[in-house]
Structure formats: structure tokens, C-alpha cells
Amino acid sequence: MPSAEQFPAHADLASVLVTEADIRKRVRKMGKEISALYGDEEITVISLINGAVLFTADLLREITNPVRLDCIRISSYRNETTSNGKPQVLGSLTLDIANRHVLLIDDILDTGKTLSVVVSLIHKLNPASVRTCVLLDKRGRREVEFESDLVGFQIPDKFVVGYGLDFAERYRNLPCIGVLKPNLQNPPEWA
Numbered sequence: 001m002p003s004a005e006q007f008p009a010h011a012d013l014a015s016v017l018v019t020e021a022d023i024r025k026r027v028r029k030m031g032k033e034i035s036a037l038y039g040d041e042e043i044t045v046i047s048l049i050n051g052a053v054l055f056t057a058d059l060l061r062e063i064t065n066p067v068r069l070d071c072i073r074i075s076s077y078r079n080e081t082t083s084n085g086k087p088q089v090l091g092s093l094t095l096d097i098a099n100r101h102v103l104l105i106d107d108i109l110d111t112g113k114t115l116s117v118v119v120s121l122i123h124k125l126n127p128a129s130v131r132t133c134v135l136l137d138k139r140g141r142r143e144v145e146f147e148s149d150l151v152g153f154q155i156p157d158k159f160v161v162g163y164g165l166d167f168a169e170r171y172r173n174l175p176c177i178g179v180l181k182p183n184l185q186n187p188p189e190w191a
């Protein structure tokens with residue numbers, strides 16, 4: 001496997017916040033925590049794509065429970081100047097989640113808008129339970145009150161890329177998580 005340093009995109013990072021090894025270790029531990037939390041129950045995982053694709057793929061392989069997987073895509077609200085900044089769910093779930101234990105997985109909890117919208121939508125579908133799991137949490141950025149049940153790493157208020165997180169759809173394939181060099185963050189098209 002190529003090291004993070006061998007990725008050309010690595011040169012665009014000002015710093016690495018979470019290494020590939022850190023991620024692997026933490027994801028393994030989170031998988032164990034989730035398996036213990038749910039006992040013998042089946043889990044219906046709902047992954048928020050695209051950002052959570054890599055995290056979801058790795059985490060699922062560390063969960064020993066029976067798992068059903070569905071994905072939802074959320075419209076980006078960050079570039080919109082006219083809307084009220086409310087994330088919209090694009091498309092619908094394919095699985096029936098009534099009376100199921102739902103675990104929502106996202107890459108990062110930032111303002112909290114995305115997950116609070118998705119959680120209230122899921123609640124309307126009468127699941128047995130709803131929990132959330134995020135790899136990263138920028139607690140200092142919260143605009144709506146929201147805490148995730150499971151968090152991989154707390155990170156400072158910096159725009160990060162890698163391991164699923166993008167800047168204008170790029171850098172998702174970086175194996176580590178890092179902060180882009182300031183000159184590459186202009187204009188700030190958070191997607």
C-alpha cells in the first residue's frame with residue numbers, strides 16, 4: 001500500500017491532523033464499541049454519501065452484527081447564497097427502516113445542520129432507535145445543537161480533506177486527514 005507521503009496530493013496539505021494509522025486504529029475501536037452497543041441486534045446503517053463512503057466501508061468491516069446498508073445523498077447548502085442554508089435530502093432510502101435500529105454514519109459533524117435534518121427525517125419513519133456516528137467532530141463550529149453518539153476524533157476549526165472528505169470533490173482518496181494549504185482553499189467552495 002502506498003504511504004500517504006507517496007500521494008502527490010499530499011503536497012497540497014499544510015499539515016496532517018489524523019494519520020492513516022490513527023484512522024485504522026480508531027475505526028477498529030469504534031467497530032468494537034458499536035458491536036458491543038447493539039448486542040445481537042441487526043443494525044441498519046445509513047451512510048451519508050459521498051463523504052462517508054470510505055469511513056463506512058472500513059467501519060462496516062469492524063462491526064460483527066448483522067448489518068443492512070443504505071445510503072442517502074444530501075444536497076450541498078454551502079455554496080448557496082439565496083437559500084436559508086437548510087440541507088435537502090436528495091432521493092430516498094431503499095430500505096424500510098420502521099422498527100429497525102438505525103445507525104447514521106457521516107464523515108464530519110460541523111455546524112450540525114446536516115445530521116439534525118437527517119435525524120428528524122429518520123425519526124418520522126418510526127425506527128426502533130436512531131444513533132449517529134461521525135469520524136470527525138468540529139465542536140467549535142456548531143450552529144444547531146447536536147451531539148453525535150459516537151465520535152472518532154475531535155478536531156479544531158480547520159477545513160480538512162482526505163479519507164472521504166473533499167474540497168470541490170478532490171482529495172477524497174487521500175489515506176490521511178489533513179488541512180489544505182491556505183492558497184489552495186481559495187475560493188472556499190465547500191462541497
Ligand code: IMP
Pocket residue numbers: 051087106107108109110111112113114115158159160161165166167190191
Ligand atoms: P454540517 O451540516 O455543517 O454539520 O456539515 C456536515 C457536512 O459538511 C459534512 O458531511 C461535509 O460534507 C461538510 N464539511 C464540513 N466540514 C468540512 C471540512 O472540513 N472538510 C470537508 N467537508 C466538510
Ligand code: MG
Pocket residue numbers: 048049050051052107
Ligand atoms: Mg458530507
